[in-house]
Amino acid sequence: MPPLKMPRPAALAERLDGGLKGRLRAVVTNPQILLGIKAALAAAIAWLIAISLPGTPSEYPYYAPLGALLAMYPTVAGTLTQGLQTVAGLTIGIVLAYLAVWAGDPNWLTIAFVVGAGVLLGGKLKRTAGGGTGIASAGLFVLVIGNENLGYSLGYLVQTVIGVGVGLAVSVLIFPPLNFNDAVGQMSTLRRMAAQDLKELGQALEEDWAEDDPRWAKRRDDLMRSARNARDALQYADESRKGNVRWRFHPRDVDRDFYHVEVLEVVASHTLNITNMLQDALHGTVRESPMPNEVRPVLQAAFTAVGEVLDLWTVEESDGGVFQAAEQSLRALERAAYETVSLDIPFGAAAAIGMSLHRILQSVVPDLRIESPED
Known part of the structure; x- marks a missing residue:
């Protein structure tokens, strides 16, 4: 059996010191404690x-x-x-x-x-x-x-x-809390969840989810909960800065944060609307025919492209290529939706979904760093 190696005193002290700092930080940052x-x-x-x-x-x-x-x-x-x-x-x-x-x-x-x-x-x-x-x-x-x-x-x-x-x-x-880290985290969670939901709607198209599939309801509930959490967290963070001496040393553009939350709420609203329309359109209803097979691949590509845009929104990366790809996918969806219009389907679900995707894209445009792919 090899002899046990004891850590050097300096290394042990450094490890203990780091662990102690971590525990103290956890205590200080835990709001209830x-x-x-x-x-x-x-x-x-x-x-x-x-x-x-x-x-x-x-x-x-x-x-x-x-x-x-x-x-x-x-x-x-x-x-x-x-x-x-x-x-x-x-x-x-x-x-x-x-x-x-x-x-x-x-x-x-x-x-x-x-x-x-x-x-x-x-x-x-x-x-x-x-x-x-x-x-x-x-x-x-x-x-x-x-x-x-x-x-x-x-x-x-x-x-x-x-x-x-x-x-x-x-x-x-005594350590008056500023709760903006949680607010930013909740907003980021909502953004990523909306992006993921759009991409998974493409999965719903590919797998042809049944109308009573529990995943429809789960995505709606999770997204609505996340939207409420983001709004509540930001309002709580805004309250935490009032009368807080630490605010002078950690300033933040709260108006811009509220603007981001409002945009995310618009995105979440359109995503919920798309989810409801797609749930009805996949297999049709008593008064509406199912979504034509010809438009499904194009719609799936549009979901993925707009989801990619949301993934990059407010992230410090170049968005030009991703944004242009999303615009092209929506134009392709517009053409496919127009080609599938008939007397039996004068107002296709694909066109309505395309409009909601367009509104999502336009909502996030002011904050996207649009650059040409060649830059």
Whole structure:
């Protein structure tokens, strides 16, 4: 048995150092782990501040970490919004509780009033107080626990405001996330998926998929989900830059990103329309004849050519030859569709699909670097 070779100390240290950096990077970039660490830190700091306050508020220090917890959100703008909504909801709840106190000690009637009014106001003031049961919960606590004790209400409010302030400070100063990497990844996924779907529609032509083949529905569902994910990811990324000090060091053209998403949504819409038309046209319907065999190879080539264009869209490569090949394939499809028109098929599916492919191509033209193949 050959002797075991121990790695040199320098190599081992380098390996461990690289592994440690990778793990730390994974922790910092994982949004849920980062949010948990920041929430724990904010709650701890809020507690330390709360117990050091003078006067009555120091008797209720537990509301400070609660305020920090209620305010914490992955983005700075979200933390500010939730913090203000928490304070607004608490203030309204305190007012409701004091209105109920005038009717006497807590009983079934005053409790019902505070809870009912709080829930109604929460539904009406979603932007102001966050909706939900925050107003009702705050009012119920003040009514049942504090009752006429003004010190309790004051302590509750002051400590919550402190917690919210600490939560906002931690959100601003401790690794505020910029989520554009995820947004770019989702947009790239949508682009590649639309390109792949078009190419696989050529496969559907070649294999003559049945109308009830589950692959039709799967492609539609996957593409619609990807389009939603791209839009949601970009909106979330746009929110993450608001109030974020890191944005100054990592600027990005957000308007251009939204333009790209809008174009991709147009592409996805046309791709879905093509999928539906092809599913009906392959074998025909009660009122329509099947797609003529003569047009199928030309249509398959058009799917592949336009899919190649989408593959290169926004990629730093020369697009001239690929774009011109796609245009030529669409002209060939136009001729084939015209030649198959008859009295029985005055509006062929191939022509309609060709128009949708044309719209896809025109949607991405402004961002294509069009060069002649000779360049």
